[in-house]
Amino acid sequence: MMSPTVKQVFDLFDYFGNLANAIGEYINFNKGNMTLEQRNKLYDAEIDLSRLAGEINDWC
Amino acid sequence: MYKKSQFVLFIFLPFFYSCVSLTEVHNYATTSVKALNNIDSVDYTFKDYCQQDCELQQLRAGEIRPDFICTCLSAATSADEEIQKILLTATAYLQAVASLSNNKAFSYDVSDLTQAAQKGRLLNLDEKQVSVATKAGSFIATAATTMYRKKKLKKYLGEADTLFQNLTETLVYLVDNRLRAQLKFEYDARLANMKQMLDNANDRAIKQMVIKSYLDEKAYYSKHDSLIDAYVVLLKAVQKGYHELYTLRYKLNLESTKKLIRNYSQDLQDLASSVK
Numbered sequence: 001m002m003s004p005t006v007k008q009v010f011d012l013f014d015y016f017g018n019l020a021n022a023i024g025e026y027i028n029f030n031k032g033n034m035t036l037e038q039r040n041k042l043y044d045a046e047i048d049l050s051r052l053a054g055e056i057n058d059w060c
Numbered sequence: 061m062y063k064k065s066q067f068v069l070f071i072f073l074p075f076f077y078s079c080v081s082l083t084e085v086h087n088y089a090t091t092s093v094k095a096l097n098n099i100d101s102v103d104y105t106f107k108d109y110c111q112q113d114c115e116l117q118q119l120r121a122g123e124i125r126p127d128f129i130c131t132c133l134s135a136a137t138s139a140d141e142e143i144q145k146i147l148l149t150a151t152a153y154l155q156a157v158a159s160l161s162n163n164k165a166f167s168y169d170v171s172d173l174t175q176a177a178q179k180g181r182l183l184n185l186d187e188k189q190v191s192v193a194t195k196a197g198s199f200i201a202t203a204a205t206t207m208y209r210k211k212k213l214k215k216y217l218g219e220a221d222t223l224f225q226n227l228t229e230t231l232v233y234l235v236d237n238r239l240r241a242q243l244k245f246e247y248d249a250r251l252a253n254m255k256q257m258l259d260n261a262n263d264r265a266i267k268q269m270v271i272k273s274y275l276d277e278k279a280y281y282s283k284h285d286s287l288i289d290a291y292v293v294l295l296k297a298v299q300k301g302y303h304e305l306y307t308l309r310y311k312l313n314l315e316s317t318k319k320l321i322r323n324y325s326q327d328l329q330d331l332a333s334s335v336k
Contacts (some may be wrong), residue, residue, distance in 0.1 A: 020248060040259075040260070043256035050246075054242060057245060
């Protein structure tokens with residue numbers, strides 16, 4: 001398996017960071033239509049993705 | 061006897077004449093070293109990020125876990141060390157300029173420089189950047205051991221310019237891009253966590269505590285983001301200033317050059333005071 005290039009890794013953490021932000025925006029706009037459980041699942045995903053982006057930034 | 065003195069003076073006059081004062085260059089280089097060492101005032105490191113992230117993980121677990129292991133500490137410490145090594149190489153270059161322009165030979169322990177250039181992986185750096193750091197460390201170490209003197213300043217500035225420009229570019233990249241990104245990701249994760257806490261809280265007092273926590277986090281993020289901004293501006297000013305010094309290396313004794321260097325020095329002092 002080929003190792004990813006530095007650019008590919010940076011693209012990846014940008015991708016996860018952007019995805020986390022998109023989830024945050026989605027929650028903001030649709031909060032009223034979601035149950036607390038649904039919201040919490042999305043919040044968890046947002047936090048995990050932000051953390052993952054931070055980890056990729058540090059480990060690569 | 062009189063004639064002998066005149067003869068001696070006549071013979072050595074060109075040597076005295078060539079000893080032009082390079083006080084401005086010396087002061088500028090000394091100011092630059094102090095300015096670059098202001099990185100501590102940024103007060104944010106990869107290790108800080110790691111500790112904050114581990115704290116967030118434990119908070120989110122919602123229970124006390126004495127056996128929790130913070131797995132990022134080793135890599136974060138290594139990342140901070142790499143930045144310090146590159147900074148050490150850059151300041152060693154400036155110290156050499158300060159010594160050469162002070163009509164003094166310079167000699168210092170170069171083992172750290174060699175280590176900076178050769179040891180370990182450099183965080184997120186590509187092959188070209190690693191090569192730049194290696195070359196810069198080796199060049200400065202060699203310059204130090206061969207005891208360049210004042211008359212070698214032009215040669216030193218000439219040979220080191222590209223290396224120093226690339227080295228500072230790498231440092232700008234690590235601070236402006238990588239360290240700043242780390243600060244942002246951690247803030248984003250904490251922000252999402254606080255939004256969740258606020259959404260789940262029914263008690264007004266708890267909501268107020270969460271909001272206070274949000275305000276503290278926001279202030280922390282803004283403060284450190286601004287400090288990174290200020291330090292990057294400072295780094296770029298040093299980079300630009302030394303390239304200018306390189307282009308003017310044959311005119312260092314001109315009054316116009318001295319004035320320009322004095323201005324650079326003053327600008328740098330002003331910029332350094334903003335990194336507090």
